Amino acid sequence: MAEDLKKMYRTVMDDHFPESLSIRFGDQELVYRKRTWKIPDAKTGEVIEKGLRYGENPGQEAALYELVGGHLQLGDCRFIDPGKGLVSAITEADMLQAGKHPGKTNLTDLDNGLNILKYLMKQPAAVILKHNNPCGAAHGDSLASAYHRANRADRIAAFGGCLVVNRPLDKETAEQVARNYLEVVAAPDFEEGTLDLLKKRTNLRIVQIRRMDRLEEYRDLRFVDFKSLMDGGLIAQQSPVCRVHGPEDLKLAEAVHDGTTYRIQRPPTAKEMEDLLFGWYVEQGVTSNSVLYVKDQCTVAIGTGEQDRVGVAELAVYKAYRNYGDALCFDQYGISYKELELAVERGERPREDRDVIDAATREAKAGLLGSTMVSDAFFPFRDGVDVGIRQGITAVVQPGGSLRDWEVIEACNEAGVTMVFTGQRAFKH
Incomplete structure (x- = not known):
């Protein structure tokens, strides 16, 4: 059975989806064209023209379509026009190393990385994604700094992930990337010498996104978002548009309860405001319910996909401690924390090695001291924000609108x- 699974992962499936697709909205029509690529097989050298390798799992046929015709106006909303393709417009020429035909998850990770980076274009930034969620995201003084910080934020989850950066990949960054295992690396361009370093991993998909310099233009553009139901039905909605463009769009928390007005007593510092904005922008690409912790424009931990808000706040704290201890362990001993833990259990390393890491992690509260807490929806009770307060956060950004906003304030x-x-x-579901 294991061999059967391995064969399935290697197989590029035939798909029976049509070459073109059209969707009518009353008397308006959108026209889509299926994307395929001619890519040589890594073992045989045979050129295979196929589309997506498979869908979310082997055995699921899938297809990628690019919007190529039609214009859609519904009410006051004009949806995105043809000719603005990013991921859906990737050609063989853009696959500087194809590695192998991409699967659905490779492209949705890349797409979500661009979705986050469209808010972070003013400074060098890196986002690493897995399963359509960011593992780590960071600004940096340089691209190499941004990648190092994003990777260090969660080395464990970043393994086998998709890296998307918003500046041409330089040699210093490429040297760091080449030491780690990734499935996809995407950038607006690649400086001389970088491809030689990256191509040492023959299965790595190296992708150039040629329109990335215009990514900010996509901030306020809407697309039609479809959700397919198990009964064959569809839900269609406008894609979200983030209304926060700068500090002026963030309001000091205020609420009225039983005739009393409750207000936040202290405005954010300039540094806190940078983290509040950075965290809210990264939040646009995180599966809800979610809570993030951000410090110095870098994610400390990202909690995703929980059913209750206090639970996801606690999950993110747990991940912060895990990630911080793992990074310290790797810096000090050159191995992961889990490898150290196992070596101690087997008597191959002294217990003191682990105790040193644990003590340093506790003392720093896993980097959460002075961090910003980010929530994609309101806190229904104060217990969620209390989780962050106990860890030493200094700022919170959230939508507001709870009956108990006064209690959280x-x-x-x-x-x-x-x-x-x-x-x-x-x-984001």
Whole structure:
């Protein structure tokens, strides 16, 4: 059975989806063309023209379509026009190393990386994604710094992930990337010498996104978002547009309860405001329910996909401690924390080695001291924000709108924590 599975992972499936697709909205029509690529087989050298390798899992046929015709206006909303393809427009020429035919998850990770980076274009930035969620995201003084910080934020989850950067990949960054295992590396361009370093991993998909210099133009463009139901039905919706463009769009938290007005007592510092904005922009690409912790424009931990808000706040704290301890362990001993833990259990390393890492992690509260807490929806009770306060956060950004906003404001004021409302929820399912 194991061999059968391995064969399935290697197989590029035939797909029976049509070469073109059209969707009518009343008297308006959108026209799509299926994307295929001619890619040589890594073992035989035979050129195979196929589309997606498979869908979310082997055995699921899938197809990628690019919008090539039609214009859609519904009410006051004009949806994105043809000719603006990013991931759906990738050609063989853009696959600087194809590695092998991409699967659905490779492209949806890349797409979500661009979805996040469209808010982060003013500085060098890197996002590493797995299963359509960011593992780590960071700004940096240089691209190499941004990648190092994003990777260090969660080395464990980044293994086998998709890296998307918003500047031409330089040699210093490529040297770092080449030391790690990734499935996809995407950039607007690749400087001389970088491809030689990256191509040492023959299965690595190296992709150039040629329109990335215009990525900010996509901030306010809407597309039609489809959700297919198990009964064959569809839900169609407008894609979300983030209303937060700068500090002026974040309002100090305020709420009225039983005739009393509750207000946050302390406005954010300039540094906190940078983290509040950075965190809210990364939040646009995270599966809800989610809570993030951000410090110095870098994610400390990302909690995703939980059913309750206090639970996801606690999950993110757990991940922060795990990631911080793992990074320290790798810096000090050159191995992961789990490898150290196993070596201690087997008596191959002294227990003190692990105790040193654990003590340093606890003392720093896993980097959460002075961090910003980001929530994609309101806190229904103060217990969620209290999780972050206990770890030493100094700022919170959230939509607001709970009946108990006053209670959350009180919790923040008691701790000297500032909090801003976005006035907009950021659910992503």
